[in-house]
Each structure stands twice: as structure tokens, then as C-alpha cells.
Amino acid sequence: MNLASYKSTAEFLHQSEIKKSEVLRITTDYPEMTIEDAYKVQEELVAIKLKQGHQIVGPKMGLTSQAKMRQMNVKEPIYGYIFDYMVIPEGGTIYMNDLIHPKVEAEIAFILGKDIEGTAVTGAEVLAATEHVVPALEIIDSRYENFKFTLPDVIADNASSSRVVLGDHLTKPELLELDSIGVTLSINGEIKDSGVSASVVGHPANSVAMLANMLARKGEKLQAGNIILTGGITEAVMLSAGDLVSAKLESLGEISFKVAK
Ligand code: OOG
Ligand code: MG
Numbered sequence: 001m002n003l004a005s006y007k008s009t010a011e012f013l014h015q016s017e018i019k020k021s022e023v024l025r026i027t028t029d030y031p032e033m034t035i036e037d038a039y040k041v042q043e044e045l046v047a048i049k050l051k052q053g054h055q056i057v058g059p060k061m062g063l064t065s066q067a068k069m070r071q072m073n074v075k076e077p078i079y080g081y082i083f084d085y086m087v088i089p090e091g092g093t094i095y096m097n098d099l100i101h102p103k104v105e106a107e108i109a110f111i112l113g114k115d116i117e118g119t120a121v122t123g124a125e126v127l128a129a130t131e132h133v134v135p136a137l138e139i140i141d142s143r144y145e146n147f148k149f150t151l152p153d154v155i156a157d158n159a160s161s162s163r164v165v166l167g168d169h170l171t172k173p174e175l176l177e178l179d180s181i182g183v184t185l186s187i188n189g190e191i192k193d194s195g196v197s198a199s200v201v202g203h204p205a206n207s208v209a210m211l212a213n214m215l216a217r218k219g220e221k222l223q224a225g226n227i228i229l230t231g232g233i234t235e236a237v238m239l240s241a242g243d244l245v246s247a248k249l250e251s252l253g254e255i256s257f258k259v260a261k
Contacts, residue, residue, distance in 0.1 A: 001040070027150050046158070057082045063076065089168075092257050099141045107230055110230065117216065142154065179198040183197065241261040242260075
């Protein structure tokens, strides 16, 4: 792939999100697309959103737990970016008409108090730079047909980022054993999946460390104020209009949102 194809592919994925209509996987036309190519497409997609006036809330990690890797048949963590227009207040509503085929997953988000930079960042360094942790429900909405993709496809598509509900109850990370948080994800009062936070690369702080190390390769760092999703602890569950979605994260609290037409 070359710069022109990075740009045209980013525009194609951007239009899919705007038009809310699923598209063929990029690897159908570009079977040779590498992970490096895919991140170049993602960079162009991020540039389109920034040019439109949207602001980055923070980078996010994806495919960090066995539950997610197994479900999506993909074997490596990836990153993408969350923008301000994606954030829904706790208890708020998402609209099926705005989206393609959304799914929800329960996560822990880190709010940084300090920048994190380097190629060998550790989980301990991440915890020292973290101001607060909050529960999060991420709504992912792959732009691809039937929510099916290869690793380069999903990277190009900004890691399926679509919406996120962040809890408003902030907790200091030092008050918790952040690798032993039990999590349940429920829809209309019925538990759909459960898990424990250690399933995110051993400890969710390790996920942020991996992110810092991946970003360092392209000369970027994590910034104070970034809100960082560490990756789904539970499997992602399909949403339908009328759903009331809630997650309970031990010691961190409960969050919810509604799904309307
Ligand atoms: C890719 C996004 C993965 C996570 O938390 O694992 C992700 C996908 O599954 O569509 O956000
Ligand atoms: Mg996620």
C-alpha cells in the first residue's frame, strides 16, 4: 500500500461510520495489507476526525484478554483512539440508528495524572502515573460486514471504536488490587458474561504499559488527562433497541446505559 491508498482507505472507513453501513473488509482488496500499513490507515482516519474538529480523549487498547482474542479469533493486542463525540454520560442513551451492529464490553479505564513515555514502560510506572480508575462500558461497532475481520482490518478501522460510557465514580488506583476485580455484564437484569480483571494481560496496568511502548515506536506518548480503556474483560455482547445494559465492577462500582431506536 502507499500513501494514496492509506488516505482513500481511511476515507472509505470514515464514510462507512458516517453512513452507518457496513463495508467489505479492506483485506479483500488489499490482501497484502500489513499491520504497519493498517496503523498508517488508522493514522489517516484519526487525521480526518481531528480535521473535523473532534478531539482525542485518549488512545485505547483492544484484544487484551483471552475472552476477546478467542471471540474475535485474533491473537495480538491492538490500539485505537477514543474521541470526544463517542463519550456518553453514565446512565445515558445510545441510539441504534446512529450505529451499524453495536456490541458492548466491560472494561477498566485509567485516567492519567502524568505523561508516560518510553519503550520499556512497566505496569508499576503506569500505576504511579495514574490519577484515577473508573469502570467503563465500551460500545464497539466494527464497520465490517458481520463484524468479521483480520488483525490489519480491525486496526485500520480504529479498533472498532464507536461509543464509551465512563463511570463517574473515581477511585485512586492505590486503594485497590486492580488485578482481582470481578466483573459482570448484564442486559435487562440478566448476566451475559463475567470475568476478572487479571485476564487483561495479567493486570490492566500492563495493558497501559503495552500501549505506551507501542506508541513510543511512532514517537508518541501517553499524556496527563488521557482516559485510557484497557480492553474488554468480558466478551462483547450484541445490543438491541430497548436494552438496559449494566456492569458491576467489584470495588469500582456499577455503570449502565440504555439502548434506544
Ligand atoms: C476490536 C476492538 C477490541 C477490546 O476491548 O478488546 C476492543 C473488536 O473486537 O471489534 O475494544
Ligand atoms: Mg474495548
